[in-house]
Amino acid sequence: MKKEYVAFVDDLEKFLEPPEQELYIQSLTPGQRKYEIRFVRAKVVTPPEELPEADALFIKSPVGKLYPQTFAIKVLEELGEFAT
Amino acid sequence: LATIFRKYYEPAGKPMPVAMVLGPGPLSAMIAGTVIGYGLNEVDYAGGLYQQPVELVKCETNDLLVPANAEIVLEGEVLPNVRIPEGPFGEFPGYRTQSISVQPAWRINAITFRTNPIIGMTPEGIGPGGKVGASLSNAINIKKALLRRGIPVADVSIPLEMEGLGVVISFKQHEADLVDRIAEVLCKRRAHVPKIFLVDDDIDVFDMREVMHAFIDRCHPVRGTHIIDGKGSFMLVPYFDRVDRQKLRTDGDSVSIIYDCTWPVGWSEERDIPVRMSFKTSFSQAMQQRVLDKWEKRWLK
Numbered sequence: 001m002k003k004e005y006v007a008f009v010d011d012l013e014k015f016l017e018p019p020e021q022e023l024y025i026q027s028l029t030p031g032q033r034k035y036e037i038r039f040v041r042a043k044v045v046t047p048p049e050e051l052p053e054a055d056a057l058f059i060k061s062p063v064g065k066l067y068p069q070t071f072a073i074k075v076l077e078e079l080g081e082f083a084t
Numbered sequence: 085l086a087t088i089f090r091k092y093y094e095p096a097g098k099p100m101p102v103a104m105v106l107g108p109g110p111l112s113a114m115i116a117g118t119v120i121g122y123g124l125n126e127v128d129y130a131g132g133l134y135q136q137p138v139e140l141v142k143c144e145t146n147d148l149l150v151p152a153n154a155e156i157v158l159e160g161e162v163l164p165n166v167r168i169p170e171g172p173f174g175e176f177p178g179y180r181t182q183s184i185s186v187q188p189a190w191r192i193n194a195i196t197f198r199t200n201p202i203i204g205m206t207p208e209g210i211g212p213g214g215k216v217g218a219s220l221s222n223a224i225n226i227k228k229a230l231l232r233r234g235i236p237v238a239d240v241s242i243p244l245e246m247e248g249l250g251v252v253i254s255f256k257q258h259e260a261d262l263v264d265r266i267a268e269v270l271c272k273r274r275a276h277v278p279k280i281f282l283v284d285d286d287i288d289v290f291d292m293r294e295v296m297h298a299f300i301d302r303c304h305p306v307r308g309t310h311i312i313d314g315k316g317s318f319m320l321v322p323y324f325d326r327v328d329r330q331k332l333r334t335d336g337d338s339v340s341i342i343y344d345c346t347w348p349v350g351w352s353e354e355r356d357i358p359v360r361m362s363f364k365t366s367f368s369q370a371m372q373q374r375v376l377d378k379w380e381k382r383w384l385k
Contacts, residue, residue: 008172008184024169024184037169062183064172 003055004028005073010062016044020076025057041077048072089162089188099161101146102190107155107203112138118217119225127151145194155201160192176218177247178210179322182329212244219248222277226251226270235265241289242277249321250279252289258349263310263342271314271340278317278340284347286360298345310342 005025009015015023021044027036044059045051046069054072061067085102093100108116111133115126127149131137140149145159169184206213219242227240230253238254246252251270255262262282270280283289283298303309317338319329331337347357359365363372 010183062172063180 004058005055006058006060007073008060008062008064009067012059012061012067015059016046019043022079025073025075028058038075039079040075041079043074043076044071046071086188093162094164097164099163099191101143101148101159101161103143103146103148103150103160104158105150105154105156106158107201108151109134109138109153110204112151113204114217116217117214118221120221121225143194144196154198155203156195156197158192159194159196160190162188162190174208175320176208176213176215177249177318177320177322179320181320181322181324210247215244215248219244222248223251226253226277229269230266233265233269235259235262235269238285239289243290243292243295245292246279249277249318250281251277252281252283252295254283254285254287254289255346256285258284258346260349262346263344266342267310267312267314267340271312271342273314274316275312275314275338275340276316276318278321278338280340280342281345282342283345287345299343302347303343303345307348308344310344312340312342314338314340 004027006028007023007025009023015021020041022039022041023044025038025040025042027034027038043051043054044057045054048054048056048070049072051072051074054074057071057073059067059069059071089100105112107113109130112127112130115130115133118126118129120126120129127138127140139152141152142148143150143157143159146161148159150157166189167186168189170187171184172180172182174180208214223240223242226242227237230237230240236256236259238256240254241252242248242250243252253266259265266280266282270277281295281299283295283302287298288294315336315338317324317332317340319332321328324332328338351357363375367375
């Protein structure tokens with residue numbers, strides 16, 4: 001079953017320019033560890049049909065408004081804990 | 085709490101024990117959102133409002149004390165050198181203004197709770213919400229700060245309608261350098277209330293209709309408006325753009341505005357200051373009473 005994530009993006013157009021992105025994603029999938037946040041390198045595409053096996057991603061603006069497009073995300077690498 | 089963590093625990097690589105109380109009782113909750121000053125104990129103030137000491141008990145997993153009648157207590161520790169993204173949140177000015185930010189994280193080690201706990205809450209945003217205590221205590225602190233500097237303050241109010249970002253100050257007497265002195269205290273170093281309304285003491289600072297009347301009728305659009313460059317403000321101010329927030333983050337630069345709604349110092353009481361016309365000021369006490377008596381007898385039956 002596909003997982004669902006949400007991410008907050010400052011400038012959507014610039015964000016989608018490179019072929020891969022680094023971003024925080026928050027899991028929306030129900031489970032024991034709800035809303036788990038991961039820092040990842042990933043490939044994000046729209047429309048989602050371009051990556052049919054990938055998980056679903058909802059993207060929100062900096063102030064939390066949901067962009068109307070639908071996206072797919074394929075996580076390529078975990079970028080680790082959030083230690084400074 | 086953040087200062088203690090950053091100054092003592094994190095440099096030593098130690099986790100800081102913390103407890104979060106959900107449902108501590110209404111007066112304790114109000115005091116928790118109140119600025120009472122460093123070194124003072126909030127629970128003493130809550131006890132003062134309750135007119136009896138707040139009973140405390142030790143946490144299960146650390147030595148911190150929490151209200152014995154709390155509905156839910158989360159016990160844990162803030163982890164050194166760990167940051168995770170949070171937000172965006174709606175905040176006290178009434179808007180969600182910023183994106184996620186990376187902040188310290190804490191690990192919960194224990195949860196204790198009363199059977200069938202009850203949580204009272206107010207949704208954050210425009211309206212009274214959680215800013216009642218902070219508005220009240222900030223107004224008191226501003227009044228004390230101005231009086232300490234010899235400024236002839238009559239009353240200070242941070243009306244809830246101003247969402248914590250505006251303050252109304254009335255004065256017992258006119259002074260020529262009032263705006264400069266107010267700017268020095270409230271804008272130059274720490275502009276946490278960026279809109280300041282100065283009024284004469286015939287205006288009730290706790291009555292928003294009176295305050296609006298003074299602003300509209302007595303504040304000259306040019307001579308009564310003073311823009312003050314200063315330091316410090318809230319990132320959460322809704323009208324800040326990205327450049328404003330960056331300047332605030334890097335240099336602490338901010339800007340305030342003082343609306344001087346007092347009659348000018350040089351105006352003569354006899355010749356210049358307009359006479360206020362209203363039911364209460366235009367008729368004798370006896371006439372007012374006669375009208376009120378008839379009003380009740382004839383029209384309010």
